[in-house]
Amino acid sequence: MTGVYYFTGSGNSREIALRLAEELDVSAVDITLSPKIVSADDVAVLVFPIYCQNIPKRVKSFLKESSADNIALIATFGRISYGNVIREALSFTRSTLIAAACVPMRHSFVDEQISFDVSLLSPLIERIQAPCAAGEIPNSKKDALADIFPDMRSRLGMKISHLDSCVSCGKCDFECPTGAIRNGRIGSSCIRCQRCVHICPEHALEAKPRFVLKKYLDKNLGRINEPIIYL
Ligand SMILES: Cc1cc2nc3c(=O)[nH]c(=O)nc-3n(C[C@H](O)[C@H](O)[C@H](O)COP(=O)(O)O)c2cc1C
Structure with missing residues (x-):
């Protein structure tokens, strides 16, 4: 099997x-x-x-x-x-x-x-x-830095905004792999996996890389x- x-x-x-x-x-x-x-x-x-x-x-x-x-x-x-x-x-x-x-x-x-x-x-x-x-x-x-607070580095690098189009359907709360979301609001255990952004039926979560991460991505x-x- x-x-x-x-x-x-x-x-x-x-x-x-x-x-x-x-x-x-x-x-x-x-x-x-x-x-x-x-x-x-x-x-x-x-x-x-x-x-x-x-x-x-x-x-x-x-x-x-x-x-x-x-x-x-x-x-x-x-x-x-x-x-x-x-x-x-x-x-x-x-x-x-x-x-x-x-x-x-x-x-x-x-x-x-x-x-x-x-x-x-x-x-x-x-x-x-x-x-x-x-x-x-x-x-x-x-990389030598890879094991140093990886989740925190992802949180610092990527901003996720909660938009007014949220209808509190609870889908992101339910599907978040770290249980980091309450009523569409992202908490501190978020690992920036982007699952909530992709599954939101209202597109009410928006992710944007901050300046330093954007530069890193452009280069690498x-x-x-x-x-x-x-x-
Ligand atoms: C938090 C986070 C960290 C990532 N770190 C790396 C990385 O170290 N190297 C890399 O090449 N891609 C990295 N990626 C990109 C993902 O590995 C890649 O897009 C992957 O295919 C995503 O799979 P998924 O769509 O199933 O989540 C990272 C993505 C996220 C969300």
């Missing part, structure tokens, strides 16, 4: 998870909306975004709790840096890694169109269908454009 799971803020990881689930003829599970779900599959496929070269907390807890025999990890990132997330993810799971990838996508903080060619993941799909242990994952470079976007696949 194969299960496809995903965590997403701005929708990229969902897009890949849905495409993979379609290829594998299973459904994809949003682990934010299923906080108690534990995978006991033969193969669990987990798709998630990279935040400040780190793994989101909800993804770590999924990895710790899962008792799947095998796992395939697909990390999406905004074409700047992917840190050492695949090796780091291995320290949270008991499952055998069968395949992994870091896939460059549209950056959550930027309004841009980047299309993704699912055929790039064909070798992973073949491995998921005929699982065997992946080779050694090489250490990859992680598009540094890495090819997927990195580990089999």
Whole structure:
């Protein structure tokens, strides 16, 4: 049995998870909306975004709790840096890694169109269908600052404004992965994943990078454009 799971803020990881689930003829599970779900599959496929070269907390807890025999990890990132997330993810799971990838996508903080060619993941799909242990994952470079208050740096870099068009429907309160929103107002545990901005039916939350983050994005976007696949 194969299960496809995903965590997403701005929708990229969902897009890949849905495409993979379609290829594998299973459904994809949003682990934010299923906080108690534990995978006991033969193969669990987990798709998630990279935040400040780190793994989101909800993804770590999924990895710790899962008792799947095998796992395939697909990390999406905004074409700047992917840190050492695949090796780091291995320290949270008991499952055998069968395949992994870091896939460059549209950056959550930027309004841009980047299309993704699912055929790039064909070798992973073949491995998921005929699982065997992946080779050694090489250490990859992680910036020295990446572990220093990453959530706080994201909050400082990205402003999210609450607009008058909010009708207090509660969708963002319910779907926020860190429970940071009350009546559409963003609290201090926000990680700037952008989920609320993307799901708001009234477009009542607006995100804008502040000057320093904008300069950083202008300078660094598009540094890495090819997927990195580990089999
Ligand atoms: C808080 C935050 C931090 C991010 N940090 C990085 C990063 O370190 N390197 C990078 O290339 N992209 C980074 N990104 C971009 C996302 O990794 C990328 O857009 C990802 O595909 C988003 O997936 P999602 O749409 O499923 O949330 C970051 C995005 C957010 C919201």
